[in-house]
Amino acid sequence: MRIVIAEDLALLREGLIRILRANGFEVVEAVDNGAALIRALTTHRPDVAIVDVRLPPTFTDEGLRSAIEARRQIPGLPIMVLSQYVEQIYARELMSDRAGAVGYLLKDRVTDVGQFIASVRQVASGSTVMDPDVVSALLTHRSADPQLLELSPREHEVLALMAQGRSNAAIAARMFVTEKTVSKHSNSIFTKLGLKPSEDDNRRILAVLAYLQG
Amino acid sequence: MTDSSGTTLPGGSSPSRERSGPGPVARNGPAPRSALGLRMSLLGWSLVLLTGSILGAVLATVWITSMSITALGVGIPLILLTTALVRWFADLHRQWAADRLGVPVPARPYQPTPDAGWLVRLWTILRDPATWRDWIWLVVNSITIWFSSGLSLLFFAFGVLYLTYPLIYQLTPPQVFRTPMGEAFRLHSVAQSFALVPLGPVFLLLWYTTAARLANLNARVIRALLGPTEQARLRARVQQLATSRAETVDTQAGELRRIERDLHDGAQARLVSLGMSLGLAEQLLPKDPQAAQQLLAEARESTSSALTELRDLVRGIHPPVLADRGLEGALKALALVNPIPTTVVTRLPGRLPAPIESAAYFAVAEALSNAIKHAQARQIRITVEFAPHRGGAAGELTMLVSDDGRGGASIDSGTGLRGIQRRLAAFDGTLTVDSPPGGPTEVRMSLPCVS
Numbered sequence: 001m002r003i004v005i006a007e008d009l010a011l012l013r014e015g016l017i018r019i020l021r022a023n024g025f026e027v028v029e030a031v032d033n034g035a036a037l038i039r040a041l042t043t044h045r046p047d048v049a050i051v052d053v054r055l056p057p058t059f060t061d062e063g064l065r066s067a068i069e070a071r072r073q074i075p076g077l078p079i080m081v082l083s084q085y086v087e088q089i090y091a092r093e094l095m096s097d098r099a100g101a102v103g104y105l106l107k108d109r110v111t112d113v114g115q116f117i118a119s120v121r122q123v124a125s126g127s128t129v130m131d132p133d134v135v136s137a138l139l140t141h142r143s144a145d146p147q148l149l150e151l152s153p154r155e156h157e158v159l160a161l162m163a164q165g166r167s168n169a170a171i172a173a174r175m176f177v178t179e180k181t182v183s184k185h186s187n188s189i190f191t192k193l194g195l196k197p198s199e200d201d202n203r204r205i206l207a208v209l210a211y212l213q214g
Numbered sequence: 215m216t217d218s219s220g221t222t223l224p225g226g227s228s229p230s231r232e233r234s235g236p237g238p239v240a241r242n243g244p245a246p247r248s249a250l251g252l253r254m255s256l257l258g259w260s261l262v263l264l265t266g267s268i269l270g271a272v273l274a275t276v277w278i279t280s281m282s283i284t285a286l287g288v289g290i291p292l293i294l295l296t297t298a299l300v301r302w303f304a305d306l307h308r309q310w311a312a313d314r315l316g317v318p319v320p321a322r323p324y325q326p327t328p329d330a331g332w333l334v335r336l337w338t339i340l341r342d343p344a345t346w347r348d349w350i351w352l353v354v355n356s357i358t359i360w361f362s363s364g365l366s367l368l369f370f371a372f373g374v375l376y377l378t379y380p381l382i383y384q385l386t387p388p389q390v391f392r393t394p395m396g397e398a399f400r401l402h403s404v405a406q407s408f409a410l411v412p413l414g415p416v417f418l419l420l421w422y423t424t425a426a427r428l429a430n431l432n433a434r435v436i437r438a439l440l441g442p443t444e445q446a447r448l449r450a451r452v453q454q455l456a457t458s459r460a461e462t463v464d465t466q467a468g469e470l471r472r473i474e475r476d477l478h479d480g481a482q483a484r485l486v487s488l489g490m491s492l493g494l495a496e497q498l499l500p501k502d503p504q505a506a507q508q509l510l511a512e513a514r515e516s517t518s519s520a521l522t523e524l525r526d527l528v529r530g531i532h533p534p535v536l537a538d539r540g541l542e543g544a545l546k547a548l549a550l551v552n553p554i555p556t557t558v559v560t561r562l563p564g565r566l567p568a569p570i571e572s573a574a575y576f577a578v579a580e581a582l583s584n585a586i587k588h589a590q591a592r593q594i595r596i597t598v599e600f601a602p603h604r605g606g607a608a609g610e611l612t613m614l615v616s617d618d619g620r621g622g623a624s625i626d627s628g629t630g631l632r633g634i635q636r637r638l639a640a641f642d643g644t645l646t647v648d649s650p651p652g653g654p655t656e657v658r659m660s661l662p663c664v665s
Contacts, residue, residue: 053538060538085525087535089547108521111514137551 002046005030006037034066041070048124053083076100103129129165260363267359274352311433323442351439362432369421377414383407462640484520581615589619613659621653
């Protein structure tokens with residue numbers, strides 16, 4: 001699997017490369033600023049881009065902006081964003097183009113190498129992975145969206161786990177129910193949120209997006 | 215809403231009004247009322263002020279007399295008494311002038327009287343230039359008032375007099391009211407007196423058009439004579455700056471201590487324990503790889519906790535999203551994770567200076583958490599607006615946090631709002647709270663931006 005990395009701190013960049021190579025990924029290019037990131041992505045068209053939010057020259061959210069900009073040119077490009085902190089507003093922006101898989105994780109999740117590699121693979125395969133911090137912030141946030149209020153507590157739980165990028169099987173294992181129950185819950189979620197079956201591939205992402213914007 | 219030109223002396227209202235700062239519009243200017251009603255009330259005021267000026271002249275005389283008999287001993291208590299009277303009297307006029315002109319009353323210009331012996335107090339009063347300005351005002355006012363309030367009153371009186379002249383002619387004894395304009399013009403019959411009636415509306419019109427202007431003129435004279443001098447203003451300003459600087463330094467020092475403690479007890483300690491775990495794991499690796507693996511897993515946990523602590527610390531010093539997105543983005547991010555539905559409305563010209571952004575962000579965040587904790591609100595609204603001063607990039611940033619909760623919030627009731635007020639004071643900013651019991655609550659904050 002081919003990967004482009006954007007991270008300005010050399011130590012972290014080397015660490016990421018090492019972890020990814022050790023797990024059988026091919027790091028085609030590692031850059032350290034926003035402009036170089038867009039160039040690298042458009043030349044290599046990797047399977048997934050791993051991007052730090054804060055990059056030179058502005059040292060603000062250059063990485064995030066560049067990733068969103070690159071995806072405008074390469075629709076459907078899976079992007080995994082790493083950050084020192086997670087902010088819902090960024091999660092929303094990343095997902096709002098509805099044009100591909102997104103991951104948004106705290107940088108220290110990388111230290112759980114197994115879980116991190118699994119997340120990268122999930123994003124590469126088109127799933128959406130949200131950091132548990134974002135999800136738990138959402139759980140405590142009393143939503144004003146009437147559609148979301150219709151969801152039962154059980155369905156809320158399923159949606160939250162969906163937002164963390166888990167498959168139905170993983171959700172079932174976590175909630176101690178059968179996979180069939182999970183798919184029943186998720187169908188009910190899609191109905192309540194008014195998502196049509198024709199968009200089946202994207203429905204998980206759209207549901208999570210609705211959840212994030214609630 | 216206070217109708218300041220009503221029947222009571224406005225200066226009699228509680229001093230808290232002077233401190234309340236820029237509140238709702240009507241508090242600053244005369245309350246909205248019909249044009250005629252306003253003029254009638256001004257007429258009443260003219261009468262009150264005229265009487266007052268005569269009283270003032272008497273007061274000035276008593277005062278200066280008591281000065282001259284100070285040597286006899288009995289003068290001292292008399293001076294102290296009259297001084298208190300004069301200052302109270304001047305305060306009433308200051309308040310009236312402020313209400314009329316619609317500008318807040320400046321602080322009392324007097325130097326504080328020490329709580330010491332009579333002679334010391336007397337000396338302080340005598341040395342205070344404001345004392346002598348009061349005296350000058352009493353004297354000058356007793357003359358100028360006739361050209362403002364007196365004139366207005368005269369216009370009105372003539373208007374009514376001429377309008378009703380035939381009636382007066384009829385009702386009064388034959389020798390009175392027969393020469394309305396001096397000996398040269400003598401009336402001989404009621405019919406003749408009707409010639410004067412048209413003069414009534416002329417005077418009344420004159421009164422009507424000049425009443426507000428003459429009252430304003432009077433207010434300006436009072437303000438010019440009773441307002442603080444440039445020196446007094448500067449002294450008050452220096453005092454205010456010294457206080458706010460002391461508070462700022464205190465707050466900053468406290469903040470640094472907190473950061474130091476958090477780093478020392480938190481992240482630093484965790485890194486040490488991390489190093490110890492790694493050292494032990496290194497040692498155990500050849501003999502007991504399983505125990506080493508266990509230690510390594512613990513070490514990883516330790517880094518996670520250390521990072522979480524550091525993250526919280528950074529957020530408390532300067533939220534990253536504020537650095538990334540400025541005030542607008544940071545407030546929107548704040549509203550997103552708020553348990554109570556929160557709307558954010560901003561009208562900002564791009565990024566503001568970093569210290570202003572930071573102060574504004576923390577002020578709004580604190581007001582917001584205050585509302586969440588105490589108000590039991592269902593809806594919160596944040597409005598942040600930048601109004602540039604005419605010409606130049608300087609301006610005023612106003613922040614409004616309003617909720618539909620149960621109200622009853624006050625600056626004195628807790629540390630939250632008082633804390634914001636102190637933070638803002640370091641920037642010459644202000645905080646006012648409008649929160650009647652039962653709600654809604656409105657916290658209004660302002661920050662001047664100089665660039």
